[in-house]
Amino acid sequence: MDKIKERYSNFELLRIVAMILVLIVHVLICLPRPTTAFVIAEPFKAISFYFTDAISIICVNVFILISGWFGINLRLQRLSILLFQVFFFAIVIWGVLVFIEPSKYMNLQSLTTVLMLNGSDYWFIKAYLGLYFLSPILNVFVEKVDQKYYRDILILLYIFQTIYGWFSIDGAAWIAGGYSAFSFICLYLLGRYLKKYGDTINVGRYFRICSLSKGNLLLLFSSIVFLLTFLAYTVTYLGIPIEGRLFTYTNPLVILESIVLVLLFSKIKFKSSIINRIAFSCLAIYLLHGNELILRPYYGKWIAQWYSCETTTSFVMRTSFLIFVVFIMAISLDQIRLVLSKIIFSKSKCV
Incomplete structure (x- = not known):
């Protein structure tokens, strides 16, 4: 969707990292969550599970923060290219499955998945489209309001x-725990704010966010990961059933945690045509394995069986x-x- 040549490779690499984390998140959702009995009997495995979850859960947030950092320009041609990519993968996947098992997939239900008519079908794409369509209005807001008003709106959002989409996870069903256009809009505005006013954001009383070194940002990122891991292990050990909320x-x-990683990568400057080319196709990774005809019946089923x-060693090797x-398949097919x-x-300049 964005011109490859306009960006350094730092954020392109972060896009790739975020998509790999999506793959890992989809591994974790196929596994049983650690129970109190499990964390007592297998503490190392439980900690490893929570540590992996703590790192990978930032995947979607990072992806949208990057969109906010650079901004979205709504153009019909770019929208058409995005939709073509989505339906290219949806149709190819459906076609291959029909060829393999026609009796199972040659039906109306499978076609509704191709058209994303079910709630779980490519939820990320539908939420992103909501953000995409509203981006012109959001961009006008960003350019017209002053920093204080912008900051206050972000805080209110x-x-x-936090109250109705986290403390009370069903307090506002349309927030859907972050699986929604509303959450994407919040992240987009946050990303725009970081890019536009990052130099003026203070961390505590003495440091501005732009003055934090790569080492300090990495330390802060690691601290959040360890804190999430510790909290999840502790509440599960104590039998408090809220670790999933973390x-x-x-x-x-x-x-x-997502913000810190974006800021860390913003300080890394390098160029690589290979990374840029791979990043240009990284959405294909989600479109291939995140399709509901693939995610649970195949990807998830294999992981659960392993x-x-x-x-443990064999499981990690097979899953990796x-x-x-x-x-590789997704990038190649793309x-x-x-x-x-x-x-x-x-005539497109975006392809």
Whole structure:
């Protein structure tokens, strides 16, 4: 969606990292959550689970913060290219499955998944489209209001989301724990604010956020990860059933963790045509494995089986290999989509 040549590779690498974290999050949702009995009997495994969750849960927030950092320009041609990419993968996946098992997938229910008509079908794409359509209004707001008003609106939005989308996870069902256009709008505005006013944001009484070194940001990021891990382990050990609430997109700690990682990568400057090219296709990774015809029936099923039947080492190796295969397949398949996009949208400067 964005011109590759306009960006350094730091944020392109972060896009790739975020998409790998999406793959890991989708591994974790296929596994049983640690129970009190489990954390007592297998403390190392429980800590490893929570540590992995604490790092990977920032994936979606980071992706949208990057969009906010650079801004979204609504153009019909770019929208068409995005939709073409989405439906290219949806149709290819459906077509392959129909070829393999026609009796199972040649039906109306499967077609509704292709068209994203069910609630869980490519939820990220639908939430992003909501943000995309509203981006012109959001951009006008960002440019017209002063910093104090902008900051106050952000604070109000996040107070509201924290109360009704985190403390009371169902307090406002349309926030959906961060799986919504509303949360994406909040993150987009936050990303724009960081880019526009980051130099004026104070951390405590003495430091401005722009003055924090890469080492300090990495230390802060690690501290949040360890804090989330410790909190999750502790509440589970004590039998308090709230650890899942810690690993939601709307958790203020998760949002802060996402911000810190974005700021860390903003301080890393380098260029790599290979990274830029891969990042240009990284959405394909989600579109391939996150399709509801694939995610639970295949990706999730295999992971759950390995977790139940294999040793820990074997499970980690098999799962890592699966993530690698999905990554390579998605990027490779997207090259075909790019060729078709160039043919169909020959006048586009975005492909």
